[in-house]
Amino acid sequence: MKFTKEELSKMDFNDPFELEESDEEEDEDEDEEGSEDCCIVCGNIFTNLKIGYNAKEEMFRYECANCDSVYVAKGTQTGVEMILLKGEHRNWPDYLMEKLKFPFDVVITEESDKAFFIDDYDGPRRWNKAKVLDVFYSFKYGVEALIRIGRKKHLHILAWVEVADGNSSNYIEVENYKRWRERHWLSDYVAAVIDAFGKGDDSNDEDDEDE
Numbered sequence: 386m387k388f389t390k391e392e393l394s395k396m397d398f399n400d401p402f403e404l405e406e407s408d409e410e411e412d413e414d415e416d417e418e419g420s421e422d423c424c425i426v427c428g429n430i431f432t433n434l435k436i437g438y439n440a441k442e443e444m445f446r447y448e449c450a451n452c453d454s455v456y457v458a459k460g461t462q463t464g465v466e467m468i469l470l471k472g473e474h475r476n477w478p479d480y481l482m483e484k485l486k487f488p489f490d491v492v493i494t495e496e497s498d499k500a501f502f503i504d505d506y507d508g509p510r511r512w513n514k515a516k517v518l519d520v521f522y523s524f525k526y527g528v529e530a531l532i533r534i535g536r537k538k539h540l541h542i543l544a545w546v547e548v549a550d551g552n553s554s555n556y557i558e559v560e561n562y563k564r565w566r567e568r569h570w571l572s573d574y575v576a577a578v579i580d581a582f583g584k585g586d587d588s589n590d591e592d593d594e595d596e
């Protein structure tokens with residue numbers, strides 16, 4: 386972005402605008418294309434954000450009352466560039482460990498591929514009822530939950546559950562996390578792989594010439 390944070394902070398975002406209709410099809414699989422736009426910090430529902438527009442620079446400014454962050458977005462040829470003017474990106478594992486009230490009841494909404502490939506699989510199945518005992522950071526999955534089903538404990542991806550009590554603060558926190566994850570999350574695992582490939586290009590890897 387060609388502007389500094391200070392310049393952006395002073396800029397006016399009071400021009401009229403129309404939000405583009407999303408061309409994306411409603412996709413029940415909730416894959417990445419169908420993911421819902423949301424606050425880049427806390428996952429708050431997009432329509433809850435206060436939006437301003439600067440017509441001259443074609444930039445939007447978003448204010449989120451939920452996490453108190455402010456950010457500016459500008460479309461570029463490669464995507465959308467965003468700058469946080471107020472607030473900071475969230476450490477989700479730490480945040481959820483602190484905010485969620487344990488234990489709590491959930492329903493499993495997605496199951497591992499293992500359920501399909503392993504004959505005697507006895508892990509979590511879709512629509513199982515479970516209790517979340519704890520959550521923690523996962524290199525590959527972002528946040529994993531320690532859950533209990535009956536007497537057995539399992540590790541399960543937190544984004545693959547729905548909190549049973551729809552009126553609880555846990556429900557809101559987990560739904561915000563899921564929305565954010567769907568839209569903005571890049572796993573440290575994927576980041577490391579991308580990083581490794583980048584380095585591989587430079588160092589002329591010999592693995593390519595196996596034959």
Ligand SMILES: [Zn+2]
Binds near residue numbers: 424427449450452
């Ligand atoms: Zn927010």
